[in-house]
Amino acid sequence: MKMEGSVIATMIIVLGFYWGLTIYFVKLALEKEKEKASA
């Protein structure tokens, strides 16, 4: 079965939003921690 374009678009938006922000938040936390340690 061929997937509709809207399904693919939703998948990209949803996974991008949740997975992307999780990775961004974790990266930010580790950077901030490094900054605090070197301060």
Place this chain on the structure above:
Amino acid sequence: MEEIKKPEESWATRLGFIFAIIGAMVGSGNIWRFPRMMAMYGGGAFLIPYTIALFTVAIPLLIAEGVIGRETGKSTIFGFAKYVGKKYAWLGAWVAWVNIAIMFYYAVVCGWALAYFTKGLTGIYGTYVAGKGLQTWEAFTSSYQPLLFAVIVWIFTWYTLARGARGIEKVTGLLVPSLFIILAVIAIRAITLPGAGVGLTYMFKVDPSKLSNAEAWLQAYSQVLWSTGAGWGIYLTYSAYLKKNDDINLNSHITGFGDTSAALLAGLGVITTVAVTAPLLGLNPLDVYAEGNVGLTFIWLTELFPKIPAGALIGTLFFLALFFAAFTSQIAIAEVLIKNIVDFGIPREKAALYGSIAGFIIGIPAALSLDWLNNQDWVWGVGLLISAIVFSIIMWKTGLEKNRETANRGSDIKIGKWWDIMIGYVSPISIAIVLLWWLKQSISWYPETWWKPTEVFSAGTVIFQWILAFIILYVLFGKVFMPKIEARLAEEG
């Protein structure tokens, strides 16, 4: 001056805390409930109320818990007594008790996952026989095995918690990344199956008509509360091992988003596998999702895995992932009990031993009777909603603005006045609505006998057990143990 904590009473690294808290919140519900809810309530559309619930209820509640835990360095009973006043200690005991009541049966569920993983090692998920799933499940639950695997889970729990925060950090540092890798392998296998588009369509096709269905919203709010662990007291307890100027706000966001990310990964695997294989057995995938958590996981999936290439391996990995997810939650739930015992002055090793023995013994009925387990899951699952409301009350009592400023101190991202509105108004009101809806639902399940405390899922059993718990906890922690609580608080100044 920064306070000095014993190594077992503090996190070694920020990443260690992140793995511990994600491990705590990513539990069986992410794997067996979230995918079903998404498939049944509008696919991508379900994520709209879910995301709104995440920001309006879950993250604000996690921040509230973090404030009490970090500021007091205690778990729920002494945390409440120290933060808001000793007469609130019994409300902290309520929060602890709901966790403990869940712990008694959750260790059994964790044991099921471990048992089904070991069954996978025999190659069981590679061969299909009609009706095998139900037959295997019935033979398993009527044997001594649930009890045996519960013992194993409690030994692991004791071993981990006797070492305190550092023990939790070591275990979750290994299991949480492994869990994500296994879920990714299962998801890749599922979405590369011929016809996987059907599953992805179930998951991501936006059906806006479902948004006008109140049930989809109520299920989304329920899912967020049960899945992110907001209002359970776990985040409070883990935050007790933070230092006074450690972050709260960013960690709360990581918890909410990390939990959902794991659920989506599990959803890709579960929804797609069911969508592709169920029609091969002449089943409608939606009927399989509607079978409930246990039915989908332990009965149907065991029959569906043989229908996919490398099914024996994927099935075994699936139950290993379920065990990792459940076990890292099990130790978090049990830690609420152990930390509360430690707060009363009992050494950690002893507290972990006594807590684990009691946890196993009191959990025996859940290992032997599915009715008992289901009843406890129903009563205390809904009871968690009361705990979540309790946190809003504590925030009100101690000042919303003051608590916001406390949360912002040391945090890597700052929260604004929106948090006051969410924790003070939106969260308690929406949770109260969800709570009343579940009780109303239960009345419709037993129109004639809804008031009976002996029915498994009745409103009567919920009200009866809650009232009993409230009375006992008030007498114990509002009266009997009050001198001890006062003495401990005085010792710490």
